[in-house]
Amino acid sequence: MRPDPLLAVDDLRIAYGPVLAVRGAALQVGRGEVVALLGANGAGKSSTLRAISGLQPCSGQIHFDGIDCTRTSPDRLARAGLIHVPEGRRIFPTLSVAENLQVAGAARSRRRGAFVVDDVYDLFPMLVPLRQRGGWALSGGEQQMLAIGRALLGAPRLLLLDEPSLGLAPAVVRTVFAALAQISAEVPMLLVEQNTVVALGACTHGYVMSGGRIVLSGTAAELRAGEALLDSYLGQGDVDTEDAAGGDDPVRGRPG
Amino acid sequence: MRMFTMAAGAAVLSLGVATAAGATTPPAGTTAGTAAAGTGAAAAVDLCSAAAAGPITIVHLTDVKGESPTAIDDFSNGSALAAKQINEQCGKEIVKVERIATDFSAEAFETNVLKAQEMKPTVIIGQGSSSQMSKNSLVTDGGIPTLWPVGTASALKGGENYSELSWMLRVVNDTQGQVWGKYVVDAGFKKAWMECVTTQLGVSGCGAAEPILKAGGVEVIGRSDSATDATDFTNSVTTIKDKGADVVVLAQFPRPTLAFAKAVEDNGLAGKVKLIGSTSTELIYQALSPAAQGSMVALADCNPPTDAPDVAAAYQAAYQKGMTSLAAVTYDAVFMTVDAVAREGSTDPKKVAEGIASTHLKGVCQTYSDSGSHALAHHMVVTSFGGGKVTTEKSYDLDADGKALAGG
Amino acid sequence: MARFVALFLSGMTDGVVAALAAVGLLVLNKATGIVNFAHGDLITLGAYLGIWLINGHGWGYVPAVTVSLVLMFAVGVVMERVSLAPLRGKSVHVVVIATLGLALALRSLVGIWQGTDPKRLESPVPGRSTVFGATVTHHRLLIIAVALVVLVAVMGFFARTSWGRQVRAVAADRVMAQLAGVRAGTLSMAAFGFSAALAGLCGLLVAPLGAIDLNLGFGIMLNSFAAMVIGGSGSVGGVVIAGVGIGLIERVIGGYVLTDYSEAFPFVVMILAIALRPQGLFGQREHAARL
Ligand SMILES: Nc1ncnc2c1ncn2[C@@H]1O[C@H](COP(=O)(O)OP(=O)(O)O)[C@@H](O)[C@H]1O
Numbered sequence: 001m002r003p004d005p006l007l008a009v010d011d012l013r014i015a016y017g018p019v020l021a022v023r024g025a026a027l028q029v030g031r032g033e034v035v036a037l038l039g040a041n042g043a044g045k046s047s048t049l050r051a052i053s054g055l056q057p058c059s060g061q062i063h064f065d066g067i068d069c070t071r072t073s074p075d076r077l078a079r080a081g082l083i084h085v086p087e088g089r090r091i092f093p094t095l096s097v098a099e100n101l102q103v104a105g106a107a108r109s110r111r112r113g114a115f116v117v118d119d120v121y122d123l124f125p126m127l128v129p130l131r132q133r134g135g136w137a138l139s140g141g142e143q144q145m146l147a148i149g150r151a152l153l154g155a156p157r158l159l160l161l162d163e164p165s166l167g168l169a170p171a172v173v174r175t176v177f178a179a180l181a182q183i184s185a186e187v188p189m190l191l192v193e194q195n196t197v198v199a200l201g202a203c204t205h206g207y208v209m210s211g212g213r214i215v216l217s218g219t220a221a222e223l224r225a226g227e228a229l230l231d232s233y234l235g236q237g238d239v240d241t242e243d244a245a246g247g248d249d250p251v252r253g254r255p256g
Numbered sequence: 257m258r259m260f261t262m263a264a265g266a267a268v269l270s271l272g273v274a275t276a277a278g279a280t281t282p283p284a285g286t287t288a289g290t291a292a293a294g295t296g297a298a299a300a301v302d303l304c305s306a307a308a309a310g311p312i313t314i315v316h317l318t319d320v321k322g323e324s325p326t327a328i329d330d331f332s333n334g335s336a337l338a339a340k341q342i343n344e345q346c347g348k349e350i351v352k353v354e355r356i357a358t359d360f361s362a363e364a365f366e367t368n369v370l371k372a373q374e375m376k377p378t379v380i381i382g383q384g385s386s387s388q389m390s391k392n393s394l395v396t397d398g399g400i401p402t403l404w405p406v407g408t409a410s411a412l413k414g415g416e417n418y419s420e421l422s423w424m425l426r427v428v429n430d431t432q433g434q435v436w437g438k439y440v441v442d443a444g445f446k447k448a449w450m451e452c453v454t455t456q457l458g459v460s461g462c463g464a465a466e467p468i469l470k471a472g473g474v475e476v477i478g479r480s481d482s483a484t485d486a487t488d489f490t491n492s493v494t495t496i497k498d499k500g501a502d503v504v505v506l507a508q509f510p511r512p513t514l515a516f517a518k519a520v521e522d523n524g525l526a527g528k529v530k531l532i533g534s535t536s537t538e539l540i541y542q543a544l545s546p547a548a549q550g551s552m553v554a555l556a557d558c559n560p561p562t563d564a565p566d567v568a569a570a571y572q573a574a575y576q577k578g579m580t581s582l583a584a585v586t587y588d589a590v591f592m593t594v595d596a597v598a599r600e601g602s603t604d605p606k607k608v609a610e611g612i613a614s615t616h617l618k619g620v621c622q623t624y625s626d627s628g629s630h631a632l633a634h635h636m637v638v639t640s641f642g643g644g645k646v647t648t649e650k651s652y653d654l655d656a657d658g659k660a661l662a663g664g
Numbered sequence: 665m666a667r668f669v670a671l672f673l674s675g676m677t678d679g680v681v682a683a684l685a686a687v688g689l690l691v692l693n694k695a696t697g698i699v700n701f702a703h704g705d706l707i708t709l710g711a712y713l714g715i716w717l718i719n720g721h722g723w724g725y726v727p728a729v730t731v732s733l734v735l736m737f738a739v740g741v742v743m744e745r746v747s748l749a750p751l752r753g754k755s756v757h758v759v760v761i762a763t764l765g766l767a768l769a770l771r772s773l774v775g776i777w778q779g780t781d782p783k784r785l786e787s788p789v790p791g792r793s794t795v796f797g798a799t800v801t802h803h804r805l806l807i808i809a810v811a812l813v814v815l816v817a818v819m820g821f822f823a824r825t826s827w828g829r830q831v832r833a834v835a836a837d838r839v840m841a842q843l844a845g846v847r848a849g850t851l852s853m854a855a856f857g858f859s860a861a862l863a864g865l866c867g868l869l870v871a872p873l874g875a876i877d878l879n880l881g882f883g884i885m886l887n888s889f890a891a892m893v894i895g896g897s898g899s900v901g902g903v904v905i906a907g908v909g910i911g912l913i914e915r916v917i918g919g920y921v922l923t924d925y926s927e928a929f930p931f932v933v934m935i936l937a938i939a940l941r942p943q944g945l946f947g948q949r950e951h952a953a954r955l
């Protein structure tokens with residue numbers, strides 16, 4: 001039995017001109033859940049996240065804790081606690097590490113979050129000596145940690161994470177997911193990943209997207225059990241796209 | 257005082273314009289005989305009789321912006337007042353002034369002058385920028401006589417911008433330069449600094465002033481050439497202070513003139529060095545502090561409050577500002593047009609052109625006449641601004657061709 | 665020595681004014697991506713507001729300047745709302761042309777409102793002193809002092825305050841800033857107001873130096889464009905150094921050599937800077953530019 005949905009997406013459709021990127025997707029994230037959204041490159045995962053955080057015009061219903069996300073600006077949703085860590089991390093290159101974290105104060109607004117600056121530095125100790133370093137001078141792993149830290153200081157009530165493992169060395173992926181495991185005790189997450197193994201290890205529930213549709217869903221255990229089917233979906237997808245390029249650029253990736 | 261009878265409130269007949277035969281000083285080089293022959297009459301012509309030749313329309317190209325924005329109002333006020341006075345005096349509409357707003361760009365001028373010609377007016381009054389005269393071939397092609405409230409040597413007969421259908425109502429720049437030089441010599445100054453403007457045409461009159469200064473025994477301690485929008489004159493003023501100049505030929509545009517005068521004042525030189533401004537100074541002297549006003553004189557084509565007090569008073573009443581020489585020349589241009597039509601008895605452009613060529617109009621600013629050079633102005637004044645009003649200090653006559661100081 | 669002091673002071677005055685104007689342009693450009701060609705006419709408007717209140721209504725300098733700056737802020741905000749917000753998302757060329765249109769409109773409106781005759785504004789500190797034989801008007805010292813204080817305050821604002829950081833975040837990545845909860849739209853509006861107020865301050869400061877007419881701000885804007893390009897159009901500090909630098913080069917070097925061409929110096933330096941270091945003398949690598 002899943003808890004009450006904090007985020008409910010229904011019949012989501014996204015078109016880029018004539019291209020239908022998402023064709024009627026539905027998913028939910030309940031309080032206390034970590035939900036994985038899996039799928040091959042070009043399946044429509046990032047588009048879905050962008051629609052949820054108000055960046056992407058779409059049709060269908062998206063509700064976050066009673067707020068209609070299709071009619072609310074991204075900055076308002078952020079201030080309501082819906083925090084999106086986008087594909088490519090998007091660290092502010094001209095701001096220092098410390099300043100990148102401080103900007104999150106805008107999203108926190110007058111709310112109280114579960115995390116303070118020291119918690120972020122405890123979670124990611126390697127950021128401590130980098131406090132004064134410019135955002136442009138960070139490695140991919142450092143950027144990912146900073147992006148997650150920045151999101152945490154925005155007092156998230158739901159975290160949207162777009163491929164946090166992308167382009168990171170295995171050791172760094174382990175560090176990041178260890179931190180996400182700790183964070184999930186406090187904040188529910190919607191985790192987009194192509195790396196099925198780490199994602200299924202971290203989530204309570206999962207959806208598989210292909211060609212803009214949700215083709216499979218279930219608990220982490222159910223999805224792990226149907227690994228063959230899962231692989232068949234992750235193998236296909238719209239491979240004509242170049243949009244993963246955004247994720248390849250560790251500095252300034254842009255979604256799809 | 258110069259004889260002048262065109263004034264609001266005068267009897268209809270006194271609108272008649274005195275011809276050269278009645279003027280106090282016929283222009284040098286023109287004998288009374290030819291002048292009389294040229295006009296065919298020694299007596300005043302009744303301007304109202306021009307009505308018989310049909311409606312007179314004048315298209316006035318009015319500036320909307322430029323380096324001397326303040327001149328814009330003066331130019332258009334002058335022609336408006338003249339038309340109003342003539343029509344009121346004659347009791348019917350004899351002359352109508354249409355306006356086309358234009359700016360200083362050559363493209364705008366081309367379009368607008370063609371537009372003006374299409375309206376088939378009796379005369380076109382050009383705008384107050386001598387750079388537009390580089391397009392004088394349009395005037396020749398269009399066939400409509402055109403009067404310019406400017407003066408530039410290149411549009412004199414024989415010059416590259418000459419047109420047989422265009423006349424200049426104001427003194428040409430080089431002649432202004434000669435007046436600058438002559439005044440400095442006459443007033444007994446010893447050490448001059450020359451502050452000159454560089455325009456697209458490269459003319460400022462400075463070049464013509466310099467030899468006259470040297471010939472008159474005035475030491476030129478230095479010269480600076482700056483743009484029409486120069487704002488800082490620390491360098492010039494420091495040199496003036498170091499070398500002890502007692503006079504500055506300030507051949508600049510309005511705003512730099514003001515900035516220069518301010519710099520002179522700020523450096524404690526007000527009263528120690530005299531500034532001789534260009535013809536635009538009369539437009540802007542009110543923006544100077546009283547001390548700076550006192551240390552400034554300037555060239556002008558005329559000084560209407562002194563030269564034609566009645567007209568200047570009517571102007572003051574109509575526009576709440578003093579009548580400048582710029583207002584006076586467009587005022588005169590309207591009278592010149594109506595006078596030409598009255599004398600020729602026709603509004604045919606060829607006839608009107610003949611009428612202008614043979615004009616001996618005694619206007620507010622000048623007694624206009626053309627000896628063939630197409631320069632109509634033969635007189636210039638130097639004015640001072642002490643006490644917040646414009647006073648004529650000295651006047652200079654030019655030769656009949658408008659190219660040089662008479663006898664100088 | 666007297667000559668050098670006089671030239672240095674006039675160069676400093678021009679320089680800090682160009683720097684103030686350039687910082688206004690830069691902040692707006694960073695927060696909104698717009699290059700505002702109406703900046704020069706905003707400078708002019710500031711001067712006329714001062715004249716209107718001080719000469720026209722007999723106000724004291726402090727209240728007149730305060731009210732003028734508040735009005736300028738409002739003008740900037742209205743400008744953004746009325747004419748530029750509707751163009752958000754349009755090509756940058758469209759927006760730049762819109763700012764040119766705004767420039768002409770502003771100039772005409774000021775002309776209609778205040779007339780086209782040049783005006784004069786007395787300095788609040790009319791005296792002068794002699795330093796090393798050079799006459800130094802107190803107003804020039806006032807300009808330098810006020811501009812430097814304001815420039816330091818502006819730099820402090822962007823480096824240290826939360827709003828300053830948010831504007832820099834918007835400048836770096838507008839979408840990401842919104843995802844971090846920054847009200848980018850409101851900041852754009854505020855940046856317009858702030859930039860217009862800085863422009864107004866420039867106009868108020870330079871007005872007593874010479875005469876005020878409708879062309880007052882145009883030349884200042886040209887120098888400030890040069891300062892922005894030379895400074896790397898990324899960093900407030902770089903633009904300030906560039907602004908002061910070109911003022912000094914124009915006046916001090918121009919006071920000794922090629923005097924008649926000194927007005928062109930800023931642009932010669934600008935062209936050299938573009939040729940040698942397209943990122944500006946003080947800009948770092950593209951993504952490392954700092955606001
Ligand atoms: N801005 C865009 N313009 C046009 N097509 C896009 C855009 N962004 C994504 N797409 C297309 O939409 C589809 C889904 O992309 P995306 O949501 O980025 O997938 P994923 O994140 O699952 O890799 C792809 O075919 C992609 O090419």
Ligand SMILES: [Mg+2]
Nearest residue numbers: 045046087256
């Ligand atoms: Mg993606």
